[in-house]
Amino acid sequence: MTEFRRFRGTLGYLTNDALEAAVNCALALERPLLVKGEPGTGKTLLAEAIAQTLETELIPWHVKSTTRAQDGLYVYDTVQRLYDSRFGDGDVRDIRRYIKLGPLGRALASERRVILLIDEIDKADLEFPNDLLHELDRMRFRVVETGDEYVAKERPVVIITSNNEKELPDAFLRRCVFHFIDFPDREFMRQIVNVHHPELSRALVDQVLAVFYEIRNMSRLRKRPSTSELIDWIAALRKAGIDEVKLEQALPFLGALLKKEQDLVAYADQLAGGRKYRS
Template identity: 55%
Template sequence: MKFTGTDRYVSTSELSLAVNAAVTLQRPLLIKGEPGTGKTMLAEEVAESMGLRLIQWHIKSTTKAQQGLYEYDAVSRLRDSQLGDDRVHDIKNYIKKGKLWEAFESDETVVLLIDEVDKADIEFPNDLLVEIDKMEFFVYETGETIKAKQRPIVIITSNNEKELPDAFLRRCFFHFINFPTPETMQQIVDVHFPEVKKTLVNEALEAFFDLRNVPGLKKKPSTSELIDWLKLLLADDVSADALINKQGSSAIPPLHGALVKNEQDVQLLERLAFMARRERL
């Protein structure tokens, strides 16, 4: 089955091609792009469109590669041995399976999401090279080798916070999600708000892209923030006229807290709006 997007997810032809190429090659798909461009949601929609179970491993700064395989709880075993618990005789009672183990032991193909791999230590990707490449790993405590019954579709996301090792990149099929064009963004908005008046959507998109183009903006608003902003505009029944920038000034859009997420950018927009008002006087 080929991935072409879903009713809830607009996929460009390049993105669909990347997903299908990674599946054909049986290699992990490494997805990069701005935060909020739908990288995590892609894995959810790939699983949905192909009728597969999704296993999600969300990476934190403290996450270790070993946690994706398994963890051995030696402390609990020691405590149980002191209490005379019969569970202590079977070491498997103290092994917690990780997300990779869960994916490997599945009888059916699953989609495995390794989300925001660049948040972890720089050695994290290197520590998973063999397991992802060979689709197997060794459990030292039990002496068994866990092999994937069905090779999972692996999707790895990165926000480009750290450079990933070359050896890791070599094993992946790579795709960078470019920020949507106004035309693609229109399609995304139509998916989420099919009943919204076109005038409001057009003015909101124009204000949104104008905001992204403001020089010196520290954090540009993302696709997900645009969707949140439109929800608020609808909830507060904001008219399209309130978004129209008739004088071409850099006024702050209503409910801008959904789009602008730090005080430096708010101050920048306030200064631009003040300067624009002075020019009109």
């Protein structure tokens, strides 16, 4: 039986008690951990931090609208086999050469427990979540083309992220441990900034946080700036040698924070109006 190791965050990934409890619950129950939250709150980085804590491999699986659970197990590369048959490159009779394990297949076939990150599951169609958990419950799969069967020796630690763009099936939710990552308050954000930019002066930290949260509180924004965008913005300020910022129309590197044309217009309009909007 795998030794149970508690997750307490890492030097580069700060946590709170609620997040640590959710991760450790998922580890203890050997259930998938479903993590929701707005983009930029560290959902994907959480999987990296867990892999670092458990000292194991992280296998990422970035979901698209066309993703199927079967594709996550393996794909049969018929195009490459046809190419080789035409140009004489290798023995096309050996079908195993053309079987490529997908992220889920690699996780189940691994000799040791790994972290499987299923990123942005809400991008897939409605059947994908239940098909996915069906394969995880079986802990084995068979390659139809060769007859080879893979049986998992260790259940992978499954971290599933969602941006909450689509409702997930109730049957899927019942089988997961759930955690919602709240957007960091100002004091917690200060700690995050200190991790990424430890040499930043306290005065500049105060200024960038004041500007950042004022922008986030503007009511007309369609996409509010996230933690990752704040970190990038600070990096740009430091490279340019800027040691003072304030909320104004000529805010330096505004494009690092606002990524939609409508939001840039809304930002300018609200500053011109001389009001501070609250959501």
